[in-house]
Amino acid sequence: MHTDLAVELIGITRRFGSFTANLDVSLAVRRGEIHALVGENGAGKTTLMNCLFGMLVPDEGRIRIDGRDVQIASPQDAIALGLGMVHQHFKLVPSLTVAENIFLGMEPTRGGLIDRKAQSEAVRDLARRTGLSVDPDRPVRELSVGIEQRVEILKVLARGARTVILDEPTAVLTPQESRDLFRTLRGFTAAGMSVILISHHLDEVLEVSDRVTVLRDGAVIGTARTAEMTESALAQMMVGRPVSFGRKERTPGAGATVLHLGNVDAHDDRGLHALHDISFEVRAGEIVAIAGVDGNGQTELAEVIAGLRRPSGGRIVLNGQDTSQASAQEVRQAGLAHVPADRLVRGVDLRESISANILMGRQHQRPWSRHGLIRWGRVRAEAQALIRRFDIRTRGPDAPVKSLSGGNMQKVVLAREFSQSKPFLLVDQPTRGVDIGATEGIHDEIMRQRAAGVAILLISVQLDECLRLADRLLVLFNGRIQAEMDPVTASLDEIGVQMMGGRAAAGGTP
Numbered sequence: 368m369h370t371d372l373a374v375e376l377i378g379i380t381r382r383f384g385s386f387t388a389n390l391d392v393s394l395a396v397r398r399g400e401i402h403a404l405v406g407e408n409g410a411g412k413t414t415l416m417n418c419l420f421g422m423l424v425p426d427e428g429r430i431r432i433d434g435r436d437v438q439i440a441s442p443q444d445a446i447a448l449g450l451g452m453v454h455q456h457f458k459l460v461p462s463l464t465v466a467e468n469i470f471l472g473m474e475p476t477r478g479g480l481i482d483r484k485a486q487s488e489a490v491r492d493l494a495r496r497t498g499l500s501v502d503p504d505r506p507v508r509e510l511s512v513g514i515e516q517r518v519e520i521l522k523v524l525a526r527g528a529r530t531v532i533l534d535e536p537t538a539v540l541t542p543q544e545s546r547d548l549f550r551t552l553r554g555f556t557a558a559g560m561s562v563i564l565i566s567h568h569l570d571e572v573l574e575v576s577d578r579v580t581v582l583r584d585g586a587v588i589g590t591a592r593t594a595e596m597t598e599s600a601l602a603q604m605m606v607g608r609p610v611s612f613g614r615k616e617r618t619p620g621a622g623a624t625v626l627h628l629g630n631v632d633a634h635d636d637r638g639l640h641a642l643h644d645i646s647f648e649v650r651a652g653e654i655v656a657i658a659g660v661d662g663n664g665q666t667e668l669a670e671v672i673a674g675l676r677r678p679s680g681g682r683i684v685l686n687g688q689d690t691s692q693a694s695a696q697e698v699r700q701a702g703l704a705h706v707p708a709d710r711l712v713r714g715v716d717l718r719e720s721i722s723a724n725i726l727m728g729r730q731h732q733r734p735w736s737r738h739g740l741i742r743w744g745r746v747r748a749e750a751q752a753l754i755r756r757f758d759i760r761t762r763g764p765d766a767p768v769k770s771l772s773g774g775n776m777q778k779v780v781l782a783r784e785f786s787q788s789k790p791f792l793l794v795d796q797p798t799r800g801v802d803i804g805a806t807e808g809i810h811d812e813i814m815r816q817r818a819a820g821v822a823i824l825l826i827s828v829q830l831d832e833c834l835r836l837a838d839r840l841l842v843l844f845n846g847r848i849q850a851e852m853d854p855v856t857a858s859l860d861e862i863g864v865q866m867m868g869g870r871a872a873a874g875g876t877p
């Protein structure tokens with residue numbers, strides 16, 4: 368049978384208990400196209416792709432691959448049918464090398480032993496053919512997220528995928544890495560492969576996809592040719608109301624210094640010098656943004672401020688207290704609220720309920736506990752109020768965090784940290800993986816914290832986010848404050864140049 372459709376999902380319905388995550392969803396992906404799948408956090412995008420990839424079994428509906436009805440009961444079935452999936456949360460093994468990860472479960476052998484040389488060579492060959500360059504022998508734990516993702520893609524290709532599903536692949540990428548990724552994806556479709564791309568970045572969707580399907584509340588709102596769409600039309604389809612994208616209005620004025628860094632130096636996990644002579648202040652009622660390409664010291668900067676990494680030199684003063692050598696708990700007591708970049712590692716306990724996660728770190732404080740007993744009624748009521756305020760899409764405070772969609776997990780962390788009335792707020796990539804409607808809500812919350820006099824340090828690899836929120840913009844490059852720029856008057860090009868180290872024709876990342 369001849370068809371130009373690579374994948375057809377027909378009438379897919381998937382329920383979790385009484386909740387319907389996908390309702391009668393039909394989606395057809397053509398051969399050689401990049402088909403974008405968009406929708407709010409919790410709209411059902413990942414669920415749908417998990418049904419296609421055999422991670423979940425749909426309650427109703429059919430799947431056709433290359434025009435043939437198929438049964439997909441496991442990822443192995445999906446892989447055998449030429450499907451590959453790069454998940455929203457990466458699944459590589461950190462202690463193994465790049466090559467070991469790529470060939471996991473299908474290692475080339477020689478005389479009954481794994482042929483490491485052949486394995487590395489095969490990775491090098493694949494990397495050459497796809498332009499996704501990696502070092503096969505490097506352990507994954509040493510890689511930046513951008514490179515980790517390359518490894519995920521190579522792993523999918525090594526298994527012979529003809530349709531590649533990417534679930535929010537650019538949420539953790541820099542603009543340059545995203546452009547490189549899109550070039551790679553274009554190469555795939557030029558070779559007749561198909562791509563299903565989930566993304567919250569509508570500008571990217573408009574730039575790179577051929578067609579786009581919008582999901583809302585588990586159902587398809589429509590499929591359109593991308594060329595006929597605009598950002599605001601797409602946003603309106605997704606959210607069901609108009610969304611604003613501009614810089615946030617503000618009243619001027621900052622108060623006393625809340626955070627002071629003086630000549631701070633630090634080393635990374637490999638013992639390399641990661642922060643050099645960092646000095647700046649954040650005052651009450653002010654948002655200072657750290658812009659920069661990921662991997663230029665952002666992680667280490669957030670860690671030294673939060674007491675998760677010892678600075679090797681310099682001084683940090685928070686709320687009048689020297690916290691240079693303080694533990695994470697002491698820094699929190701001194702006045703830190705912290706939304707960490709990696710929500711799955713440091714942000715939440717996935718197995719616990721939303722209520723328990725909201726309580727995290729406050730178990731022994733009033734009014735949440737009395738005579739050593741946790742007052743769950745109060746905690747639940749607080750969680751319920753925060754669910755409403757932060758628009759967390761869930762069935763209630765008792766739901767385990769692992770049942771939430773990615774963006775809604777992020778909102779749980781934000782809700783907990785923003786509701787603590789601390790004088791200093793460190794927000795690291797606060798809207799990574801968050802949909803545009805919810806991003807607007809989070810930005811409004813950050814502005815409310817600012818208006819309440821909180822000193823805010825925003826670390827974000829998304830320059831548009833920095834420009835929308837910052838009173839002052841610092842560019843981090845190679846572990847140094849490369850420049851301070853005015854977020855209102857500086858041009859994107861000027862900032863971009865500083866992000867690459869100040870050379871107009873900077874070639875590549877550090």
Ligand SMILES: Nc1ncnc2c1ncn2[C@@H]1O[C@H](COP(=O)(O)OP(=O)(O)OP(=O)(O)O)[C@@H](O)[C@H]1O
Pocket residue numbers: 383386388406407408409410411412413414415455760761769770771772773774775800802
């Ligand atoms: N295993 C599960 N048990 C219960 N509910 C679930 C489960 N998996 C997903 N859900 C629910 O189904 C809905 C859709 O989730 P899904 O992860 O598909 O959303 P999404 O569109 O990928 O969102 P995001 O953009 O935030 O990643 C969410 O409300 C989520 O809470």
Ligand SMILES: [Mg+2]
Pocket residue numbers: 412413414455534772773
């Ligand atoms: Mg998802």
